[in-house]
Amino acid sequence: MAHTPVAVSAPGKVLLAGGYLVLDRAHTGLVFGLDARIHIVAQPIHTTPGVSLNEITVTSPQFVNAVWEYGYRRQSDGGINITQLSIDADLGLNKNPFIETALAYALNYIATTSSPNITPAAVTILADNDYYSTSGAATEPGSTRFYNFRVPLSQAHKTGLGSSAALVTSFTAAILSYYLPKESFDLSTDIGKRRLHNLAQAAHCAAQGKVGSGFDVASAVYGSCLYRRFSPNLLTNHTEPGTVGFAKQIKAIVDEVDGAPKWDTEIRKNEFKVPSGLRLVMCDVSCGSQTPGMVKKVLAWRKEKPDEADTIWAELQNANDGLAAEMKTLAESQGTRDYTALKKCFTRIRTAIRTMSEKSDVPIEPPSQTSLIDACEAIPGVLGGVVPGAGGYDAISLIIEDNQATVQTLNKLFAHWKFKGEANGDEIEGKVSMLRVREEMEGVRVEDAKVYVQEIA
Ligand SMILES: Nc1ncnc2c1ncn2[C@@H]1O[C@H](COP(=O)(O)OP(=O)(O)OP(=O)(O)O)[C@@H](O)[C@H]1O
Ligand SMILES: C[C@@](O)(CCOP(=O)(O)O)CC(=O)O
Numbered sequence: 186m187a188h189t190p191v192a193v194s195a196p197g198k199v200l201l202a203g204g205y206l207v208l209d210r211a212h213t214g215l216v217f218g219l220d221a222r223i224h225i226v227a228q229p230i231h232t233t234p235g236v237s238l239n240e241i242t243v244t245s246p247q248f249v250n251a252v253w254e255y256g257y258r259r260q261s262d263g264g265i266n267i268t269q270l271s272i273d274a275d276l277g278l279n280k281n282p283f284i285e286t287a288l289a290y291a292l293n294y295i296a297t298t299s300s301p302n303i304t305p306a307a308v309t310i311l312a313d314n315d316y317y318s319t320s321g322a323a324t325e326p327g328s329t330r331f332y333n334f335r336v337p338l339s340q341a342h343k344t345g346l347g348s349s350a351a352l353v354t355s356f357t358a359a360i361l362s363y364y365l366p367k368e369s370f371d372l373s374t375d376i377g378k379r380r381l382h383n384l385a386q387a388a389h390c391a392a393q394g395k396v397g398s399g400f401d402v403a404s405a406v407y408g409s410c411l412y413r414r415f416s417p418n419l420l421t422n423h424t425e426p427g428t429v430g431f432a433k434q435i436k437a438i439v440d441e442v443d444g445a446p447k448w449d450t451e452i453r454k455n456e457f458k459v460p461s462g463l464r465l466v467m468c469d470v471s472c473g474s475q476t477p478g479m480v481k482k483v484l485a486w487r488k489e490k491p492d493e494a495d496t497i498w499a500e501l502q503n504a505n506d507g508l509a510a511e512m513k514t515l516a517e518s519q520g521t522r523d524y525t526a527l528k529k530c531f532t533r534i535r536t537a538i539r540t541m542s543e544k545s546d547v548p549i550e551p552p553s554q555t556s557l558i559d560a561c562e563a564i565p566g567v568l569g570g571v572v573p574g575a576g577g578y579d580a581i582s583l584i585i586e587d588n589q590a591t592v593q594t595l596n597k598l599f600a601h602w603k604f605k606g607e608a609n610g611d612e613i614e615g616k617v618s619m620l621r622v623r624e625e626m627e628g629v630r631v632e633d634a635k636v637y638v639q640e641i642a
Contacts, residue, residue: 200573209414217409287360290357344620387438387439407628409626471616512527
């Protein structure tokens with residue numbers, strides 16, 4: 186029996202406060218979901234009568250050569266083995282570890298339900314334009330929404346909005362919703378979201394080859410929130426897809442059954458509020474940093490000088506908590522607004538981040554970012570700015586008054602701003618541009634598959 190088409194989308198992210206701290210369960214991060222989403226549509230493959238396929242095809246039509254075909258086969262232990270098929274023997278395999286891993290994890294999870302009905306399917310990935318810089322991009326005829334970037338994915342310049350986490354989350358949700366009956370998986374319920382979270386975290390960690398803090402997957406599922414990570418050992422003891430017993434293990438981990446531990450992730454949504462009349466702005470700086478190298482160095486310094494690091498960590502956590510509390514107070518207050526306390530929260534966070542940069546000798550808020558954020562903060566209507574996530578030369582995030590005048594003044598500043606960045610030890614000049622994204626409270630959601638008919642034809 187063929188399944189009905191489904192569509193699901195999940196938001197991108199920015200870690201406004203709590204970079205590095207959030208890697209440790211003793212601390213939390215303030216993560217914004219963004220209105221740039223990754224959309225997944227799953228539908229039946231229409232085959233000629235008599236031809237039988239065991240194939241799931243995944244296409245990302247905004248990029249060149251972005252098609253991945255997988256054959257699937259049931260194993261004797263009840264799990265599912267997937268193999269990538271080569272479309273063109275001369276081209277070799279064009280691997281996409283995030284898609285392949287998310288598919289393997291989702292199908293093995295599905296295989297553990299009674300009478301799973303896995304049939305051939307076509308899956309389409311559509312990313313909102315702001316995930317990538319748009320030079321050379323064009324809108325598809327008939328579509329005003331998704332750009333054709335005209336390059337292979339490997340050449341697309343990412344803007345750091347968490348494409349892989351939004352992709353793995355929406356892809357996993359789409360595959361589960363497509364193949365499982367509502368009684369087994371329903372995205373609109375708390376338990377459905379919890380299981381999606383657990384499965385997407387497991388797949389994302391496996392695909393990236395490390396257990397990170399998971400704030401990106403958490404915000405893709407739950408939207409903007411205060412986040413405390415799960416204990417990393419939840420994900421360090423299972424086997425890999427294709428090995429005997431994997432399906433049962435992943436089922437136990439995700440559903441927290443058969444002796445598997447409970448996930449201790451904390452998602453606090455009611456402590457996270459954006460005051461009306463304010464908004465988040467994201468600015469892309471065209472000189473990227475190497476996040477993994479920075480994380481390693483900061484953690485090595487913390488290990489070497491625990492007392493020095495812990496004092497800064499404690500100050501930063503207090504400052505971050507202060508920012509969340511002040512945003513909530515403003516959101517719940519009535520009458521005229523006074524932003525003095527909010528501005529002080531940003532100053533306090535930035536001071537602690539600069540101390541962390543200096544002590545660890547990692548350019549988390551390097552001097553060129555300090556000048557840029559200072560210039561932004563001098564504009565009326567800008568309430569504060571930070572280097573988000575791991576920091577470095579990548580991006581800045583601002584909280585501003587939500588009006589045209591502030592946005593226009595910022596754009597004028599960026600038009601002439603010459604950013605001094607660094608690449609491989611050399612000084613380079615970069616440009617700053619404002620992305621069109623803003624914050625969004627909602628996480629993963631079911632969409633109407635008919636809306637994407639133009640793009641998936
Ligand atoms: N539109 C897409 N179609 C198919 N695969 C995609 C798409 N967007 C991202 N991916 C997958 O995600 C990978 C990028 O993940 P990576 O974690 O490096 O970036 P990111 O999540 O955007 O990074 P950051 O954490 O800096 O925001 C790509 O190499 C590809 O495998
Ligand atoms: C440094 C870290 O805390 C945040 C990295 O954030 P981003 O990838 O720069 O958005 C790492 C993590 O939380 O996994």
